[in-house]
Amino acid sequence: MHLLRYIGRRILFVIPQLFGIILVSFFLVKLIPGDPAVMMLGPTASEESLHDLRDKMGFTKPLISQFVRYLHDVVRGDLGTSWQTTQPVTEDLFQRFPATLELITFGLLLAIAIGFPLGIAAARLKRGPVRKFADYYGLLAGAMPDFWLALVLIYVFYTKLNWIPAPLGRIDMAVVPPPTVTGSLVIDSLLAGDLDALSSSFGHLILPVLTLGLINAGPILKMTQSTVERTLASDFVRYAEMCGLPRRVVLRQAIRAALPSIVTIVSVLYGFLIGGAVLVEIVFSWGGAGQYAVQGVLNADVNPVLGFVVFSAVLSLIIYLLVDLLYFALDPRMRG
Amino acid sequence: MAGATMAAAAGAPAAAPGPPWRQRLRFFAAVLRARPAFALGYAIVALVVATGVLAPLIVPYGPMVADPNVYLLPPSWQHLLGTDGTGMDIFSRVLAAPRVDLTIAMLGTLVSAALGATIGAIVGYYEGQRTWRTALSTFVMRAADVLQAFPVFVFAIALVAVFGQSVRSIVIAIAFVNTPIYLRLMRGQVLSIRRLRYVEAAYVAGASDVAILLRHVIPNAIAPVLAQLSVNVGWSVLLTAGLSFVGAGVVAPTPEWGSMIAMGFQNVVTGQWWPSVFPGIALGLTVFGFALVGASIEVLADPAQRRVLSGSLR
Numbered sequence: 001m002h003l004l005r006y007i008g009r010r011i012l013f014v015i016p017q018l019f020g021i022i023l024v025s026f027f028l029v030k031l032i033p034g035d036p037a038v039m040m041l042g043p044t045a046s047e048e049s050l051h052d053l054r055d056k057m058g059f060t061k062p063l064i065s066q067f068v069r070y071l072h073d074v075v076r077g078d079l080g081t082s083w084q085t086t087q088p089v090t091e092d093l094f095q096r097f098p099a100t101l102e103l104i105t106f107g108l109l110l111a112i113a114i115g116f117p118l119g120i121a122a123a124r125l126k127r128g129p130v131r132k133f134a135d136y137y138g139l140l141a142g143a144m145p146d147f148w149l150a151l152v153l154i155y156v157f158y159t160k161l162n163w164i165p166a167p168l169g170r171i172d173m174a175v176v177p178p179p180t181v182t183g184s185l186v187i188d189s190l191l192a193g194d195l196d197a198l199s200s201s202f203g204h205l206i207l208p209v210l211t212l213g214l215i216n217a218g219p220i221l222k223m224t225q226s227t228v229e230r231t232l233a234s235d236f237v238r239y240a241e242m243c244g245l246p247r248r249v250v251l252r253q254a255i256r257a258a259l260p261s262i263v264t265i266v267s268v269l270y271g272f273l274i275g276g277a278v279l280v281e282i283v284f285s286w287g288g289a290g291q292y293a294v295q296g297v298l299n300a301d302v303n304p305v306l307g308f309v310v311f312s313a314v315l316s317l318i319i320y321l322l323v324d325l326l327y328f329a330l331d332p333r334m335r336g
Numbered sequence: 337m338a339g340a341t342m343a344a345a346a347g348a349p350a351a352a353p354g355p356p357w358r359q360r361l362r363f364f365a366a367v368l369r370a371r372p373a374f375a376l377g378y379a380i381v382a383l384v385v386a387t388g389v390l391a392p393l394i395v396p397y398g399p400m401v402a403d404p405n406v407y408l409l410p411p412s413w414q415h416l417l418g419t420d421g422t423g424m425d426i427f428s429r430v431l432a433a434p435r436v437d438l439t440i441a442m443l444g445t446l447v448s449a450a451l452g453a454t455i456g457a458i459v460g461y462y463e464g465q466r467t468w469r470t471a472l473s474t475f476v477m478r479a480a481d482v483l484q485a486f487p488v489f490v491f492a493i494a495l496v497a498v499f500g501q502s503v504r505s506i507v508i509a510i511a512f513v514n515t516p517i518y519l520r521l522m523r524g525q526v527l528s529i530r531r532l533r534y535v536e537a538a539y540v541a542g543a544s545d546v547a548i549l550l551r552h553v554i555p556n557a558i559a560p561v562l563a564q565l566s567v568n569v570g571w572s573v574l575l576t577a578g579l580s581f582v583g584a585g586v587v588a589p590t591p592e593w594g595s596m597i598a599m600g601f602q603n604v605v606t607g608q609w610w611p612s613v614f615p616g617i618a619l620g621l622t623v624f625g626f627a628l629v630g631a632s633i634e635v636l637a638d639p640a641q642r643r644v645l646s647g648s649l650r
Contacts (some may be wrong), residue, residue, distance in 0.1 A: 016478075017478070017481055017482060017485065020478070020479070020481075020482035021482055021485055021486065024482060024483070024486075025486070025494075028494055028495070028498060029494060031498040032494065032497045032498050033497075033498075033500065034497075135373070136373070139624060139627050139628060139631070140620070140624055142623070142627060143570065143574075143620050143621075143622075143623035143624035143627055144616075144620045144623075145574055145577055145578065145581075145594070145597070145616060145619055145620065145623075147578065147581050147597065148597050148612065148613075148615075148616030148619065148620070149616075151597065151600075151601065151604045151612050151613075151616070152609075152613060152616070154604060154605060155604050155605075155607075155609045155613075158605070159604070159605060159606070159607050159609075160607075167605075272487075272488070274487060275486075275487020275488065275489055275490045276487065276488065276489055278489055278490070278582075279489070279578055279581060279582065282581075282582060283601075290487070290489070290490065293487075293490045294489075294490065294493055294582055294584075297490065297493045297494050297497050297584070298493070298497070298582075298583070298584065300497075305490065305494065308487075308490065309486065309487065309490070312487055313485060316485070
């Protein structure tokens with residue numbers, strides 16, 4: 001009951017924010033110079049046909065009424081049409097978001113697998129090579145441009161060693177993709193028992209995931225290290241130590257107490273990467289949602305950009321809700 | 337930058353002899369001795385800034401001069417870092433790039449810090465007072481929420497697109513996406529400081545709001561902002577390079593690390609790694625240096641650290 005009320009309040013709180021996001025992005029994107037009508041019909045189109053098209057797309061009405069109409073459509077799940085793909089944006093995004101989500105989910109899992117244990121090790125050891133490595137890793141990982149690391153990895157593992165397929169897209173052109181269940185090609189081919197598709201999609205996934213994992217392990221490492229360090233110095237840990245509990249038990253308690261803040265940083269990273277993985281998507285021609293939005297901005301294609309912003313806002317909302325549920329599971333104080 | 341920070345930290349009893357600036361210098365030296373990585377950070381930043389200033393004097397070739405006879409040469413004594421696909425000397429271009437990258441990043445960051453910190457200080461100072469000012473504070477904070485909910489990179493590209501592709505637009509975009517960070521930071525600081533006794537004392541003594549803010553609150557709240565400033569310059573360099581990488585930032589022949597990496601993209605796949613790898617290293621090192629300087633400012637501004645180090649503990 002407590003939980004439901006909490007979530008309800010949370011959603012109520014978010015609706016005005018969502019409105020603000022759509023409002024700002026709508027007027028921002030409308031300000032981008034470039035006439036979609038000219039881009040669609042080409043420079044040789046007659047003034048008359050241009051006018052007709054603008055009229056049809058609603059561009060001749062005042063901005064306010066365009067905005068009201070857009071809001072009206074969004075509420076019904078209609079995000080308009082992209083003139084580049086000539087498809088409804090909702091459809092496009094449903095195709096592309098799974099690609100992005102697959103990439104960043106596996107990327108963050110790898111980042112956790114690297115950053116979490118390293119952070120705990122660094123928090124336990126005040127000195128020594130592990131600590132030093134963790135200190136430098138945290139700073140270096142945040143300093144490295146992800147698109148550059150992606151290129152270096154391509155050079156090493158594709159050009160030199162030739163261990164992975166050409167870094168283009170999510171699966172070989174010649175391989176038939178598995179039927180869509182989860183949207184992740186790797187998991188779907190696993191479910192379908194299709195080994196060809198599995199090895200191909202896995203081969204394509206590995207480098208972008210490695211890129212995101214190596215870079216995002218930095219903040220996870222830092223957060224883990226600082227919270228575990230702080231908990232290890234706290235009163236309840238000192239008390240547990242005084243009671244003579246074995247080190248392992250104490251450490252486990254400390255890690256458990258540090259989990260909520262680690263969950264927080266992971267969820268923040270996840271929300272950030274929805275749009276923040278776009279450079280990696282571009283390097284690997286991943287065909288994800290971020291890439292779609294960037295193409296939209298560069299070609300004055302308004303609807304995909306707006307659609308992307310709306311989609312990612314809703315998605316981060318869902319993520320933060322899930323995180324709240326996790327807090328309830330992790331932190332007994334929240335249940336009180 | 338460091339001097340001002342330590343001024344903020346100089347609240348501890350003066351145990352060491354000598355004039356204040358000398359104590360600060362000694363403290364600074366002690367911090368650098370205890371954490372040699374910080375010294376490395378200052379060295380990198382100094383080096384990058386110096387190259388940015390001196391680039392026209394030290395580059396061996398024109399950074400925008402393409403010589404079609406020498407395209408894609410691997411590193412050699414003639415061309416220390418090789419040449420790119422159009423025959424431009426990569427060493428010269430890597431050295432010339434900080435001029436563009438750092439100028440953009442520093443300007444953008446400074447604008448956002450000035451803007452964000454000012455608004456944040458005012459908002460924090462007036463928050464919770466039962467007047468129309470509270471409503472304004474709430475509105476500003478909600479607006480910051482909205483701005484921060486945007487996907488940063490897409491937002492930045494859209495801003496550049498709106499203002500037209502130019503250096504000025506990139507600066508505006510960087511300023512825009514970073515302002516909420518300083519707003520929040522400063523607000524949080526001011527919220528905690530304005531409750532302190534000396535602020536109350538100033539109020540009781542009849543000081544005006546402006547005087548209290550300028551003379552008592554802001555000087556004591558500024559240290560984290562300065563630490564963030566340095567880290568943020570690094571991020572902004574990354575953002576500038578990222579924008580240029582997708583073609584929404586600095587345009588091609590101008591020497592800029594991100595666009596150099598993009599130019600070398602195709603070459604990397606076919607085996608010529610140098611056009612992309614070297615600018616990336618320069619870029620990463622720069623961001624790393626600024627992050628270290630930021631971390632050092634955090635330590636320098638922390639009174640607890642000051643006590644530890646002046647007791648010559650490590």
